[in-house]
Amino acid sequence: MRTARKTLSLLTGLALGASCAGSALADGQLDKVMKDRGLTEKDVLAAAKTYTPTGGRDEYIVFSSGGQSGQIIVYGIPSMRILKYVAVFTPEPWQGYGFDDESKAVLDQGKVRGKDILYGDTHHPAISETDGEYDGQFLFINDKANPRVAVIDLHDFETKQIVVNPVYKSQHGGAFVTPNTEYVITAAQYAAPFENGFVPLEEFNDKYRGGVTYWKFNREKGRIEPENSFTVEAPPYSQDLSDAGKGPSDGWSFTNSFCSERYVGGIERGRPPFEAGCSAKDTDFLHVINWRKAEELFKAGKTVKINGGNVLPLDVAAKEGVLFLIPEVKSPHGVDVSPDGKYMIVSGKLDTHATVYSFEKIQAAIKAGKFEGKDPYGVPIINFQDSIHKQVELGLGPLHTQYDSKECIVYTSLYVDSMVAKWNYCEGKVLDKISIHYNIGHLMAMEGDSRSPDGKYLVSLNKLAIDRFNPVGPLHPQNHQLIDISGDKMELLYDMPLPLGEPHYAVAIKADKLKPEVRYKSGWNSREDKVSEFKTRAGREKTERNCDASGNCTTEVWGTVIRSHITPEIIEAQVGDTVKIHLTNLERAEDEVHGFAMYGQNVQLSIEPGKTSSTTFVADQEGVFPYYCTEFCSALHLEMQGYLLVQPKGYQAKAGGMQEGVAYTQADYDKQVKTNVDTQAVIDQVVAYITSHNYQDFPTVVGLVEDATDQLGFAKGAKEKAEAAAAKQDWQNAMLWANQWWQYQVKTADLGLRAKTFLEQNGAKKIK
Numbered sequence: 001m002r003t004a005r006k007t008l009s010l011l012t013g014l015a016l017g018a019s020c021a022g023s024a025l026a027d028g029q030l031d032k033v034m035k036d037r038g039l040t041e042k043d044v045l046a047a048a049k050t051y052t053p054t055g056g057r058d059e060y061i062v063f064s065s066g067g068q069s070g071q072i073i074v075y076g077i078p079s080m081r082i083l084k085y086v087a088v089f090t091p092e093p094w095q096g097y098g099f100d101d102e103s104k105a106v107l108d109q110g111k112v113r114g115k116d117i118l119y120g121d122t123h124h125p126a127i128s129e130t131d132g133e134y135d136g137q138f139l140f141i142n143d144k145a146n147p148r149v150a151v152i153d154l155h156d157f158e159t160k161q162i163v164v165n166p167v168y169k170s171q172h173g174g175a176f177v178t179p180n181t182e183y184v185i186t187a188a189q190y191a192a193p194f195e196n197g198f199v200p201l202e203e204f205n206d207k208y209r210g211g212v213t214y215w216k217f218n219r220e221k222g223r224i225e226p227e228n229s230f231t232v233e234a235p236p237y238s239q240d241l242s243d244a245g246k247g248p249s250d251g252w253s254f255t256n257s258f259c260s261e262r263y264v265g266g267i268e269r270g271r272p273p274f275e276a277g278c279s280a281k282d283t284d285f286l287h288v289i290n291w292r293k294a295e296e297l298f299k300a301g302k303t304v305k306i307n308g309g310n311v312l313p314l315d316v317a318a319k320e321g322v323l324f325l326i327p328e329v330k331s332p333h334g335v336d337v338s339p340d341g342k343y344m345i346v347s348g349k350l351d352t353h354a355t356v357y358s359f360e361k362i363q364a365a366i367k368a369g370k371f372e373g374k375d376p377y378g379v380p381i382i383n384f385q386d387s388i389h390k391q392v393e394l395g396l397g398p399l400h401t402q403y404d405s406k407e408c409i410v411y412t413s414l415y416v417d418s419m420v421a422k423w424n425y426c427e428g429k430v431l432d433k434i435s436i437h438y439n440i441g442h443l444m445a446m447e448g449d450s451r452s453p454d455g456k457y458l459v460s461l462n463k464l465a466i467d468r469f470n471p472v473g474p475l476h477p478q479n480h481q482l483i484d485i486s487g488d489k490m491e492l493l494y495d496m497p498l499p500l501g502e503p504h505y506a507v508a509i510k511a512d513k514l515k516p517e518v519r520y521k522s523g524w525n526s527r528e529d530k531v532s533e534f535k536t537r538a539g540r541e542k543t544e545r546n547c548d549a550s551g552n553c554t555t556e557v558w559g560t561v562i563r564s565h566i567t568p569e570i571i572e573a574q575v576g577d578t579v580k581i582h583l584t585n586l587e588r589a590e591d592e593v594h595g596f597a598m599y600g601q602n603v604q605l606s607i608e609p610g611k612t613s614s615t616t617f618v619a620d621q622e623g624v625f626p627y628y629c630t631e632f633c634s635a636l637h638l639e640m641q642g643y644l645l646v647q648p649k650g651y652q653a654k655a656g657g658m659q660e661g662v663a664y665t666q667a668d669y670d671k672q673v674k675t676n677v678d679t680q681a682v683i684d685q686v687v688a689y690i691t692s693h694n695y696q697d698f699p700t701v702v703g704l705v706e707d708a709t710d711q712l713g714f715a716k717g718a719k720e721k722a723e724a725a726a727a728k729q730d731w732q733n734a735m736l737w738a739n740q741w742w743q744y745q746v747k748t749a750d751l752g753l754r755a756k757t758f759l760e761q762n763g764a765k766k767i768k
């Protein structure tokens, strides 16, 4: 009770101010909830730090790898609410990804040696940088299993490009960007021959290779340029994570490695397994690469072509001062460059220390030509002691390090200890430790990879959840734990289960740096970011059927979707036709997405406002194939439907009209017209409100008003048709068109009311 009372005063003092000791608190409701749910004061404080009331926004947006789901998970901090899964390497029906023709073309770029690869093992996302700061424009992520990188444009959170590494057979250490996103860096992992043919394992040392690839990024085009990208060939040392230099170390990059023993297992051949041979030596090698020098050599034609890619041969890299090695402690994992670019921190999984390397000392050794020798490939090795600033004992299984906003302060994950260590890398002092649950891999601070990290929060990306959540079978979710790092002591705030693959790494950006669009320009091909050749305007919808000389026929539809109908509502094709359907969403209102699903054809599109999406399939069976909208977009969403009729070859329609379900009379028509007149009065009132306010100053409202004006225009057309039918005493058509006129009015009113509410809530001013 005493605790609860203290909390009450704490919360009133903290958040509410003494004057409004609100009723819930005064009534002791908070005390009761705390008691019933067994919450401590610390719990309530953590809740207050993370709870985000309805309509509230997060301060940071996180892009988390989705692991082997091949997607990216987007969530907010501090609320830890999941906002989106971005489809990247894996088909994802909600977004139509891998179902519409436009995104199929993106997935097709990711074919490996001609084969469709319909998943990815995503590891490390990276946000594009300008001058070492996250700029919120693009996101990159690697696929470890199939050595690929994807480009996601953050103006619409869609995957635009997938590039396949021409020479690797796996690729873990990526994606990492240089300070101005000149290059996206990825490193190979399991050494393999660069060529695609068979090379026996007996030739491992001679023919198997690793490497570090520099993918050239063209920011204007928003695409990677494979022809301007190059790979620095490296020894078969199982390169691991990388990081780009910045500030004084700009132009250099750093990649660690494991299994520099070059050990090849083979239990079935009677050889000790990989794990024994790959951790036998006490040290592995930190690879230090002068990428600017490599770029010069590439431009000077010193690279060779392998599988169409540009490769700087290992002997050239060694001789020309591109590649250097420095011993690093046993099985390291993670190399993290300090915000000022002066230090690199590396930890060894099988050692209790973290090593702080000094870029200045490394450069001094290189300049002096002071090496302790060369590796078997002729790569100069810099002496360990000559290059380090400090070595600090942290705990068991140190992995990754993140930098705080406070100078010299870092956080390192301790995998075996299941802890985070906070320490000072300038002085080499451990400051604090916190237990996490369980087996932390990466950790991530806000804007942690930038030149100016924000600190504030840390997310611990745990490999295991074990008993943290309600059980859901043998396959558990992963656990992201939010830690408050604003004070001297780290405080655990929140556990978030992530039920989608094994997220390896994540990056967090200030939410206000992201400026995503709410709609596309009309008729937009979002995957190519240009007006679609299939853009269709209202009233221009059409279906064509054409056959070529050899009798192959195509039924092609240029259609539209808008609340609450798909045009066309009937598509006629003949068996064997290739059917192509292009649909443009005519809406401009925020969030008025329509879907398009069809029976038995593996068709599911997501058509956001302004977007044009296409689907192509062969109608190889006769039959009736209903289609409909898959988003509950309006009161008449269920009526947003139609039929694909796949007719026998040479089918002729029977004489006689459609069978009507109901016969309408003049009384029905008159009643409907009266309703319409009343509805128009409501619309007029709303219009008067909007136009008497400065609605032009609110882009959201302008979009709504444009849509409403469209709908009202359609209403006018339907009204004319109704009146023409009525003049001919065709009450059937008069009534149906009068009803359609009303449907358009209802949509107009709905949009108008949304606009009015928005204006009221956002302080619009009266102008006349």
Ligand code: RUQ
Pocket (backbone or CB within 6 Å): 123, 124, 172, 241, 333, 399, 400, 440, 441, 442, 504, 505
């Ligand atoms: S991984 S737990 Cu970055 Cu792929 Cu370290």
Ligand code: CUA
Pocket (backbone or CB within 6 Å): 562, 563, 564, 593, 594, 595, 629, 630, 631, 632, 633, 634, 637, 638, 640
């Ligand atoms: Cu459109 Cu439901």
